Amino acid sequence: MKFHEYPDQEMLAIEVANEIAGDLKTHLLHHDTASLAVAGGTTPGLIFDDLCAADIDWDRVHVMATDERWVPADNARSNAAMIRARLLQNRAASAQFLPFHVLNQQPEDVLAELEDQVEPNLPLSVLLLGMGEDMHTASLFPGADGIEAALAPDAPAFTVMRPDSQPEARISLTARVLDAAIAKHLVIFGNAKRQALERAMALPPENAPIQAVLSEVSVHWAP
Template sequence: MNIQEYADREMLAIDVANALAGELEAALLHNDTVALAVPGGTTPGPVFDSLCAADLEWDRVRVLPTDERCVPADHERSNERLIRERLLTNRASVSQYIPLYVPGAEPEAALPEVESLIAPVLPLSILVLGMGEDMHTASLFPGMDGLDKALDSQAPTLIVARTDVQPEPRISLTAPVLDGALSKHLIIYGQAKRDVLDKAMSMPPEEAPIAAVLSGMTVHWAE
């Protein structure tokens, strides 16, 4: 794991966007298509604002969320909404988006359909993650039902996450899919999350799910 510190969040966003653009360009030299998995939430927005303008063959990039809330794509809590508004715009608007949530279907029933869309783009070329102060990443929450299955080396591509602390079920990429990305980036802000990350490094993934994906990770941190 490599931790890169930045003077401020604006500099972090610019530098991470440049790094991701460079990795995408390099991956496109050797592959017909590449897969970029990104989180929702507020943290990656500024990175997306810069990345979307990169001069790349975006029509060969497949973008998917690391996880998704089971809400309509125009819902304020939808990761797809953020990704479309902040990343799939400007030059990146020609990218193909792979959704995790199928409207109108029970999440568990829709998993085979969604997994069939994801299978051709694995392994992920580039992964961007966030982390909560509870040490969750994507929608792998400590203590949730099915976490052991999601962490297993033989886990399926996707899992439905249902927790008491979230208002709706979520669909998430599982630990081996996340950890199998060829390049991995974690973006965190503030001293509290830096302290949490330091703590998670010595904890088992069952208690700190982020620990399952830290090997080879580049961590980007700013206060």
């Protein structure tokens, strides 16, 4: 794990966007396509605003979320909606987006379909993760039903999580898929999350799921 500290969130966003763009360019030198999995929520928005203008072959990049709330794409809580609004703009508008939510279906019923869609893009070329103060990442929540299976080394590509702390079901890439990404970036803001990451280092992944994806990750922190 490499820890990078920045004076403010704007500087972090510029630097991380540049690093991700560089990772994608490097991958595309040797592969026909590249896959980019990104966190939802509020943390990555500033990064997306810079990354979407990067001069790379976006039409060869396949973009997906690390996880998705099981809500329609026009719902304010949809990660897909935020990714479309903030990342798939400017030059990045030509990227191929792989949505996870399927209307009028339960998440358990579409796992095989989604795995068929995602497997050709593995291992992930580049991964951008966030983390909650409870040390969850993607939709891998500590203590949630099924977390042990989602953290297992032989887990399938996807898991469905229904944490008590959340109002809807979630679908998430499993720790096996996230940790196997070729280039990994974790972005956290504020002292509370920095302290949570420090606590996670001494806890088992079942209690701190971020622990399962920290191998060779670049951590980017700003106040």
